[in-house]
Amino acid sequence: MIGGAVIAVSHNVVSNAFKLVAALAFLPVMFGIGRNIRIPEAIRKALILGVLAIVASFAMTAIDQQVGTQLGAYDLLFRWVRHLTVALGGCSFAWAAWKTRDHEIAMTGGHR
């Protein structure tokens, strides 16, 4: 049972670190391709903000797993900041998606 828990914890630590590394590795690809997509600049900025927020939350999760117990009283604050960062990412995606919807409707000349 202890061995299983150790495997699970180490899997989590490795996965969170890997998640962060994978996201960071793909950031240039994502931004490189995204720069060439013809969308309004406000939507592009919202998407970039969303992606950066999620990547920041990956970093926070990885940090939290390494030093979370040492944060003491700041642990709760750190967790809140992490969740709010994810929420910020979600809101950015929501805003970008809604504006993209408006843009698509305007571009294709259709009705809502």
Next chain:
Amino acid sequence: MTWSVAEDIAPLLSFALAMVAVLAIPVRPGGIFNRTAKGFFAASILCYIVSSVASILGHYYPAAAAAIDPAIVSIELLWVPFIVFGVYALYSHQQLTDAVSSRHAVKKAGEMLESVMETAPAGIMVLNDAGAITFANGEARRLLDIVDDSPSSLMSPDWSVRLAEDHDQATPSRRDFKVLVAPDARHDARVRVSWPNGWHRHLSVNTAPFEDGVGRVGDAVAAFVEREPAAGIVR
């Protein structure tokens, strides 16, 4: 417990909103979104909805949450390829749409150019760097007495061509229009075209050189009218 649940509710609500917004994006011809991109973006958002729901349930069922935690981390990991594929799908859809519209635009421009060529009251021909005709419109064929539609007849004319300004010099006449192929455009060049049977025409020619596919200037477009339409032909 309440605060812990509340901190997970915020991401869940925001990603639920994002999911609604993504699903509301219409997929229409001429737009930037296609079903593939929409699917990948929705999948990336779904990863976070699942993760947030699992996190909230974890407050009530800690043992079950601990058991599925590695799977949840892996689901969050999927967000990276999904969002990358989504962006790439948007880009490739845009490229495909551009290619299709370019093809339509080229086809339309070709048809328009063909109409202009065939209705223009001037002779228009395209010359290669050797001065041979590679294209001639209807009026050019009439003026140059080209009766055969086969390209070979355009390449082996039996006329001789001489610039009027060379008329008094010792320059021999040519059997092609090389005299008109030059790096610079010509305006109102006077050309005399003669046939073996004694016919001849005096033409006023404008030329414009253009680049071939590799950026080399060699070919030229020549537009011409007969300078003496009534008296130019001597039988």
